[in-house]
Amino acid sequence: MAAPSRHPLQDPPPRPGLRERKKLRTRTEIRRATYRLIAGQGYEATTVEQIAQAAEVSPSTVFRYFPAKEDIVLSDEYDPVLAAGLRARPDGEAPLDALRSALTDSLRTLLAEEHDELVQRTRLMVEVPAIRARTAETMAVTGRLLTGVLAERTGRDPGDLELRVLTAAVLGALGEATLYWGEHGCRDDLLSLVGRAFDTLGSGLRL
Template sequence: MRERHSTLREQRRAETQRMIQVHAVRLFVERGYDGATVNDIAEAAGVSPMTVYRHFPTKEDLVLVDQNALLVAEQIAATPAGQPLVRRIGNALVDSARTLAAGDDRFLLARLRLMISTPALRARHLDNHYVLQQAIVDGLGDEAADPDVAFQAAAAASACLAAMHTALVRWAKDDGRTDLPDLIAKALAAAFGDGTPRRG
């Protein structure tokens, strides 16, 4: 019974967080990142400013927080250990992009444009890449217990994330008209050739 209450509480928390973030991104798009305050966002979402801060400790988090690191780590953990690292990481990035874009690609596109166009968010976006790089290494589990394997995984992840970033910028310029997972796969293919993930 306690587990059920805990799950319901987590679900409500996730729904509240998502609702706040949707309103925040909408207001940032309408008014500019500096033109919308946390109080404005709280009012639009029908919650208190304290509730906003409980879910998003900083204003930047309202745009940057997502489930991508968790999705990628889960994908990495589920891949067979025999495949080359770049292929495993690339497949995980493509699959997680497919999951995120299937949810609401216009929301994803709006967030991405804010990250690209807002200097404060650009700097934090790079921090997110480091978090994602670490999630990839952690997703390897016991394999990454060897420092050499962890180093190789971090290097492969960093290179894959750079290719993905190029695809994300192109996707934003295309106004989301191209298929994001396919674009990431193409960027990875351009960078790594035969070691790349599958497409389609």
Template sequence: MTASPEPNPAPGLRAKKKARTRSAIQRQALRLFAAQGYEATTVEQIAEAAEVSPSTVFRYFPTKEELVVSDGYAPEVVEAFRAQPAELTPLQAVRGAIGSAFGGLSGDEVARRRQLQELVLTVPELWAASLGNIKQTQRMLAGLVAERAGRDPADAAVRSFTGAVFGVLLEVWLRWAEDPDLDALEALDRGLAHLEAGLPL
């Protein structure tokens, strides 16, 4: 009589395990990038440090660039934006969503995100790869704003609004990559508040 196979983990446990593996791979990759540079670090070195096989690294991150550059989709921001009270203007909803999504991040997570931004700005191939991320983020924001305003994402007013908000996001992102002491969340909220006030000078 053969023994019954071990039951498969519950879907929730599988998802948590995958998230932990993905996080461990990226954490080790960032550590190695900081220690020896992006170009000098190989996927094999990352796999060894994370105690996984190179094929596992590629399963989670199909290219080396994707260890740093995301696809531009931020589910926590989408959920936070849609959860904002209906009476808020789109700009107020953006401010509330960003504060809600990122206000509770740990110090380690904030440092990790800043390191990612710095890598994108200092490694040419990562900057090139991030252009798709930027476009996807713009489309995501336009879609959310259009959904709240009851307009088409291609509407000129929606596109102008999205461009203005994204300009604030990009300006803070660039400063944060150069200044590790910058309170990026506070700077972002201040910039959006200035935009909301009509950009007075």
């Protein structure tokens, strides 16, 4: 008798190969070097050439991983983690509740592992118009990813209007809560602010 197959969500994620790990290490070093330079001399004064030198790579390598300087600041490795977290939510859970849990878990991990970088990134979003504008583009990429996962969970088409609206609303709420956090000096509890944002989505604005 064949052994029962495991649910795919129970299987541990495959370990990245050597090439993927090297790429991730390079991306991380470039990003950390960028944050160090910006902390010391400001965003505008920091050049790609300086970033490359600090990360011990060539400028062409920086551009290969990050098409624009704004992308270095805004990028992270959490989209796949977020998608996996959403896929792992219980079957039948309401889409808004599933998104809330997955996003909150991912944010909690980000705060624990990269708190200082998140603070610096958020402050730059508040202070630098180019970064704030680029944020909308990166959110759109995350939105398409999450919409696709919701389509898997609900059996709807990935282009479904309601799925797109829900995902856009959730990411918009997350973005505004984060921006509010940055505008107030990153002193508040970000998780509580995000919780308030989700409560507003769920119940509306009560006057």
